[in-house]
Every structure is written in C-alpha cells, then in structure tokens.
Amino acid sequence: MNSEKLKIAILGGTGNIGEGMVLRLALQNLMAEGVKNDVIIGSRSREAAEDAAKRALSELENCGFDTSRISITGSSNLEAAQAAEIVILTIRFDHVLPLLNEINEALENKILITPVVPMAKDGDLFVYKPPTEGSAALAIQKNVPPSTKVVAAFHNIPAGKLKDIVKCKAVHDALVCSDDAEAKKLVMKLTEHMGCLKPLDGGPLKQASTMESLTPLLVNLAKLNRLKDLGINFS
Numbered sequence: 001m002n003s004e005k006l007k008i009a010i011l012g013g014t015g016n017i018g019e020g021m022v023l024r025l026a027l028q029n030l031m032a033e034g035v036k037n038d039v040i041i042g043s044r045s046r047e048a049a050e051d052a053a054k055r056a057l058s059e060l061e062n063c064g065f066d067t068s069r070i071s072i073t074g075s076s077n078l079e080a081a082q083a084a085e086i087v088i089l090t091i092r093f094d095h096v097l098p099l100l101n102e103i104n105e106a107l108e109n110k111i112l113i114t115p116v117v118p119m120a121k122d123g124d125l126f127v128y129k130p131p132t133e134g135s136a137a138l139a140i141q142k143n144v145p146p147s148t149k150v151v152a153a154f155h156n157i158p159a160g161k162l163k164d165i166v167k168c169k170a171v172h173d174a175l176v177c178s179d180d181a182e183a184k185k186l187v188m189k190l191t192e193h194m195g196c197l198k199p200l201d202g203g204p205l206k207q208a209s210t211m212e213s214l215t216p217l218l219v220n221l222a223k224l225n226r227l228k229d230l231g232i233n234f235s
C-alpha cells in the first residue's frame with residue numbers, strides 16, 4: 001500500500017468527530033508534502049453524505065484553502081468502505097456491530113480505525129461501559145474478518161478542536177494501539193499530518209480499554225469545571 005496516496009472512508013462522517021476528521025484528512029493534501037488523501041464520507045443516506053462533502057469543501061474554501069487539490073466525496077457507508085483502503089468508524093458504539101455486519105466483506109485486508117468509546121450516563125456524568133470483550137476495539141476486532149487490521153486511535157481528541165481548522169493550533173497527544181505494526185505506523189503518520197496531534201504508540205490492541213476509559217473522564221472534567229474540548233498532554 002502506498003502510504004502517500006490513500007482512499008479513506010469515514011463512516012458516520014456526517015457527525016461530530018467525523019466532520020473534524022474529514023477536514024483534517026483532506027487538508028493534509030495541502031499541508032503534508034507528497035500526501036494525496038481521497039476522503040469519502042459514508043452515511044446511511046447517500047444524499048446526507050454528498051451534502052456533508054459539499055459543506056466541507058465550501059468550509060475549506062471559505063477559510064481560504066485551495067480546494068483544487070482536495071478530494072472529498074459522499075457515498076453510502078457500504079460503498080465508502082468498499083472503495084477505501086482505510087476505514088474510520090465515527091459512529092456510536094450502539095450502532096457499530098450492526099454496521100459491521102452490513103459491511104463485513106468490504107473490510108477484508110483493510111485498516112479499520114476505531115475512535116469508538118462505549119460510555120453511558122450516570123446521573124449528570126458519564127462512565128465507561130465496555131462490552132464483555134473488554135473494550136469497543138476488541139469487540140470490533142471480533143466482528144470483522146481476520147484479515148482486517150484494527151487500529152484504535154483518536155478516542156481522547158475533542159471533535160471541537162479537530163473541526164476548528166483555523167484557530168486550533170493546540171497539539172494534543174493521540175494514543176494509537178494495534179496488533180499490526182505496519183498499520184499502526186501508517187495511522188500514526190496520518191495522525192501526525194493532522195497538524196494538531198502528536199501520535200504516541202499505545203501498544204497492542206488489548207490496551208485500547210485504557211485509552212477508551214479516559215474519554216468519560218475528559219467529558220466529566222469539562223462539565224464539572226465549565227471547560228470545553230479538553231484533550232490530553234502527557235509530557
């Protein structure tokens with residue numbers, strides 16, 4: 001796989017963190033030398049995906065970026081997964097397993113990135129609520145073909161900071177876990193090219209539960225302390 005020219009599908013890319021991912025991955029074509037990402041937004045509705053692609057392109061244009069070197073298109077979740085080499089699951093955990101069932105064959109030999117955090121309300125706050133496998137990442141691995149390389153990443157990155165492509169210069173640490181060394185390396189490179197993230201190797205996929213469990217802490221800290229879009233910096 002040529003790591004500089006990639007088709008990347010963002011399933012549920014019409015949503016909150018999906019929108020930020022779309023903008024940041026598309027912008028890499030202008031910011032990182034030699035990179036050419038074709039970004040495909042996936043949705044349950046092709047029309048919603050096409051509209052989201054148009055919105056993303058006009059936002060980039062309004063911010064003064066040259067969109068002639070940027071590729072963002074919209075499609076159904078299945079067609080997006082079929083077309084891509086890398087698939088990112090930006091949907092809530094409750095919807096993940098039914099979607100994986102629908103797109104299973106399309107995931108053969110692909111890299112599948114999960115930022116998915118299973119959490120539940122506990123009064124006014126959130127708690128981590130992993131499935132019996134121990135984490136969303138391990139449940140996802142169990143439900144995809146053995147040839148799919150699952151990479152857990154972006155759990156602790158607030159959507160607001162990803163979407164704020166003009167003002168947000170803050171750099172947060174972004175932990176990446178996988179059992180596949182090559183896939184992890186490629187995702188760490190994509191992460192670095194986001195411009196606002198510092199990738200850190202988080203170890204094998206079984207470590208994903210520790211990463212996933214930090215997100216409710218960030219959300220609760222933001223709420224309790226009237227802060228917004230908290231991220232993590234370990235150093």
Ligand SMILES: NC(=O)c1ccc[n+]([C@@H]2O[C@H](COP(=O)([O-])OP(=O)(O)OC[C@H]3O[C@@H](n4cnc5c(N)ncnc54)[C@H](OP(=O)(O)O)[C@@H]3O)[C@@H](O)[C@H]2O)c1
Binds near residue numbers: 013045091115158
């Ligand atoms: N938001 C954050 O800051 C953040 C940070 C780190 C990790 N995450 C993780 O990223 C994932 C997405 O979070 P989000 O806040 O972006 O979610 P979201 O905006 O609520 O939803 C994302 C997308 O999910 C799709 N969707 C809704 N119901 C569905 C269903 N029944 N089946 C299939 N797709 C469905 C929708 O797309 P269509 O209607 O177009 O199909 C929607 O745009 C979550 O797992 C979350 O834990 C989020």
